[in-house]
Amino acid sequence: MIELRGLSKTFVGRDGSTVEALKGVDLDVADGEFLTILGPSGCGKTTLLKTVAGLISWDSGEILINGSPVTGPGPDRAVVFQAFALMPWATVVENVAFGLQLRGVKKSEREERARKLIHTVGLEGFEKKRPGELSGGMQQRVGLARALAVDPQILLMDEPFGAVDEQTRRLLQEELLSIWEKTKLTVVFITHSMEEAVLLGDRVALMSARPGQIAEIVPVPLERPRSSDVHALERSKDYVEITAYLWDRLRDMHEEHRRETEAAAGGVA
Amino acid sequence: MAERVIGQSTEGADAVETPPHQPPRGATGWRRLDVPITYQLLTFVLFALAWQLYGTHRGGLLVPTFTETVVSLVDLLGRGEFWESMYISNQALVIGFVIAVSVGVPLGVLLGRFRTFERFTDVYLNILLVTPMAAIIPLLIMSVGFGLASRVILVTIFAIVLVIVSCRAGVRQIDPSLIEMARSYGASEAQVWRRILIPAAMPAIMTGIRLGLGRAVTGMVLVELLMVSLALGGLILEFRGMFQGGLLYATIVAILAEALILINIARWIERRATPWAQSATSTRSFQ
Numbered sequence: 001m002i003e004l005r006g007l008s009k010t011f012v013g014r015d016g017s018t019v020e021a022l023k024g025v026d027l028d029v030a031d032g033e034f035l036t037i038l039g040p041s042g043c044g045k046t047t048l049l050k051t052v053a054g055l056i057s058w059d060s061g062e063i064l065i066n067g068s069p070v071t072g073p074g075p076d077r078a079v080v081f082q083a084f085a086l087m088p089w090a091t092v093v094e095n096v097a098f099g100l101q102l103r104g105v106k107k108s109e110r111e112e113r114a115r116k117l118i119h120t121v122g123l124e125g126f127e128k129k130r131p132g133e134l135s136g137g138m139q140q141r142v143g144l145a146r147a148l149a150v151d152p153q154i155l156l157m158d159e160p161f162g163a164v165d166e167q168t169r170r171l172l173q174e175e176l177l178s179i180w181e182k183t184k185l186t187v188v189f190i191t192h193s194m195e196e197a198v199l200l201g202d203r204v205a206l207m208s209a210r211p212g213q214i215a216e217i218v219p220v221p222l223e224r225p226r227s228s229d230v231h232a233l234e235r236s237k238d239y240v241e242i243t244a245y246l247w248d249r250l251r252d253m254h255e256e257h258r259r260e261t262e263a264a265a266g267g268v269a
Numbered sequence: 270m271a272e273r274v275i276g277q278s279t280e281g282a283d284a285v286e287t288p289p290h291q292p293p294r295g296a297t298g299w300r301r302l303d304v305p306i307t308y309q310l311l312t313f314v315l316f317a318l319a320w321q322l323y324g325t326h327r328g329g330l331l332v333p334t335f336t337e338t339v340v341s342l343v344d345l346l347g348r349g350e351f352w353e354s355m356y357i358s359n360q361a362l363v364i365g366f367v368i369a370v371s372v373g374v375p376l377g378v379l380l381g382r383f384r385t386f387e388r389f390t391d392v393y394l395n396i397l398l399v400t401p402m403a404a405i406i407p408l409l410i411m412s413v414g415f416g417l418a419s420r421v422i423l424v425t426i427f428a429i430v431l432v433i434v435s436c437r438a439g440v441r442q443i444d445p446s447l448i449e450m451a452r453s454y455g456a457s458e459a460q461v462w463r464r465i466l467i468p469a470a471m472p473a474i475m476t477g478i479r480l481g482l483g484r485a486v487t488g489m490v491l492v493e494l495l496m497v498s499l500a501l502g503g504l505i506l507e508f509r510g511m512f513q514g515g516l517l518y519a520t521i522v523a524i525l526a527e528a529l530i531l532i533n534i535a536r537w538i539e540r541r542a543t544p545w546a547q548s549a550t551s552t553r554s555f556q
Contacts, residue, residue, distance in 0.1 A: 053453055073453045085450035089468045089545050099454040102464070130545050150454065 002029040002052065002154065002186065006061035009047055021047040022058065023211030031153075034180060034187045036201030038194060038246060040254065044212025045190045046082075049158050052188065053079050065154070075103070078147035080157040084139045086131040086146075092118060093127045095142050099150035110149075117145040120179065137168030144176070148183075157189045161196070170230075173199060177227035194246045198222070198239060199230065204246065208253050215253065218242065333514040341515030342522055350504070351523070357500035358489055361417060365424025366485040370478055373429040377436025377477065378470060387437075397430045402488070406496045415497045420489070423496070427488030428481040435480060439473020440466060472539075472546030479535040486528045 004027040011019045021044040029035045039045050050056045052063055054073040063070040065077070078099065086095050093114045094101075100110035118127055121141040131139050140160055147155055161169040173196060180187060191197050197204045201220050208215040220242060226233055233239055317335045324334030333341065345351050380387045406423065413419040443466060451465050493502020501524055508517035 055449055055453055073455050075455065077453075079450070079453045081446055081450060083444075083446055085444070085446040087447065087465070087468070089471065089543070098451075098464075102451070102454050102456050102460055132545055 001031055001064075001066055002027075002188070003064040004028075004048075004052070004061065005064070007048070007051065007058055007063065008060045009044075009051065009056075009058040020211035022051070023213050024061070025212070025214055027205060027214055029186060029188060031186055032184045034189065034200055034202045035205060036189045036191055036197040036203070037205045037207060038191055038197040038250075039207030039212075040209050040250065041192060043207045043209035045192075045207055046158055047212065048207075049079075049156050049188060049190050052154075053077055053156050055079075075150060076152060077154045077156055078150050078152035080140070080143050080147045080155065080160045082159040082162055084131070084136075084143045084163070086139055086142055088131050091128050091130055092123060092134075092142055095131065096145045096149050098146055103150070113149055114145070117149050118142075120148065121145045122175065135168070136164040137172060140164060140172060141175075144179075148179070152185065154186045154188070157187065159190050159192065162192070169196075174227050174230055176200065177225070177230075181225045181227060194243050194250070195234075197246065198242050199226065199233070204242075206246065206249055206253075209257060216249065218246065328514075330512050331509075331514045331517075333518055337515045338518040338522060341513075342519035345516055345519045345523065351520075354500040354504050355523075355527075358493060358502070361420035361424050361492070362485055362489040364417075365421045365488065366428055366482060368421070368425045369428035369432055369481055369485065372425075373432030373477070373481065374436050374474055377433040378440050378466070378474075380433065381437040381440025381470070382466065394430065394433060397426065398434065402427055403491060403495055406492065410496055419496065420492050423492040424485050424488040427491075428485035431484055432477040432481040435477025436470065436474050439470035439477070442473070443469040472543040475539040475543055479532065479539055482531055482535050483528065486524075486531065490524060 004025050007022050007025040007027075008020075009022040011021055013019070025048065037045050037048065047056065051058045052070065054070050054077070065074075087098065090098070093111055096114035096117055097105075097110040100113060101107075105113075115124075115127065118124055121144055123138060123141050123145070126134065126138065131142065134142070140163075143160065161172050164172065177200065187200075189197075189200055191200075198220055204218045204220060205214050206216045206218060207213065220238075222233060222236070222238055321335040324332055324337070328334060380390060402423070405426070409419045409422060413422060447465050447469060448461055451461050456464065490502055490505075493499050494505065495502075497503075498506045501520065504520045505517060508514075508520060
């Protein structure tokens, strides 16, 4: 269970300008839930994820995981990064085993576990390759395997499929669904794609920008498991309706934001 | 890229997409060197021919022909005097270079990591980068004298700047998301250094060492020419003074050969140590 209470974070630029990345964010994520966070770019979604990961500090409010406050990164959480963040000098096995290596797990033990997860993400045969020899989609499979290797309760995914091509993204989404259906991890998944948010999530948290706030939480009443027939799912009435609804909301938010900026600019002039 | 798309569409839904490029498995050893060496030999033959023609027709006393130089080189390599000079010169080179690396690498890495530290040192580095080092030679002689120490110091000063600058750039270029990734898995500061910063900066460190080696050789010869006429530099001055064109050229060829060998060894080690890196400065014409 993840609980965010009144979480606020303001970035101050070198010239003194401020950006309210998060303002009073309240959010609950249940155990085993797949929550997607959808919002325009620059709305603070990544900031939100990184505070939960314990990678950046915040100004006020609190984050509780299973009742205890977050003070930094912890073994209960693992992050999958947008730009993969793989070590180019290390092989696939070494990359996947990295989290375990930091925790002092013996080499034979951690590599055995890494091989198992490389199998899970469908990369067997590439154990000895380096990231530079892999395509983007394969690199993110490595990133996912590395996160799963440390056996976390919570998977934090920061636009993980944003940097791969459309076809590969579809495969990765289906595979993530089937992995999640087996493991029942709690997942917080950041995306800017409405389709992705609906396809994967139990609920979609819609974020607005400047200040970054949760505008609305939209439950997704699509049946589970979804991995078996994604195509039929995408043609279902519910899917089409929710996606259209999210699209409308995002467009409204965009319009509103534009009017506000124009008003502000007019006020100054 | 066209191949990839075709491959993907036929593989079906659960197939793994093909990697962007497969390393050339069969291309090892001589095959890699094959093409560049052919070209290099060709240019060398042309160069030698032009030299020979110039030397024969317009050479005079101080420009020997190519063949004369080769004969003199054989003669030179047979002299004890030459090997003694090599030993003395290289003594300064080895000591100076080792100091440059063992001080320059840690210093460069620290400067890259801690920006505040850098503010104090930047101006001195810039001075070292732009000043013609030959200008400080008289200063060195006055303060340290003609011995090994001043030669070592000059070699070090020559080499260390590129080592520092390259290591600093290497640490600065590290993708911050790698550090963030390590922290997210609970890495301590020491682990971040050992597991991320050092390996990530390794290609730049190796490049810095190689470039520094080239500069060290320059420093070694320069100091003997301008400061103490000794060893290899001394030989050059001596042969020039006696109008022995062949031997003069042979000495220079010997120095060039040594530099070339050293640089190639360094490049080989660099590739061996950091096979994942595509260093911009190393010639990888086979790719």
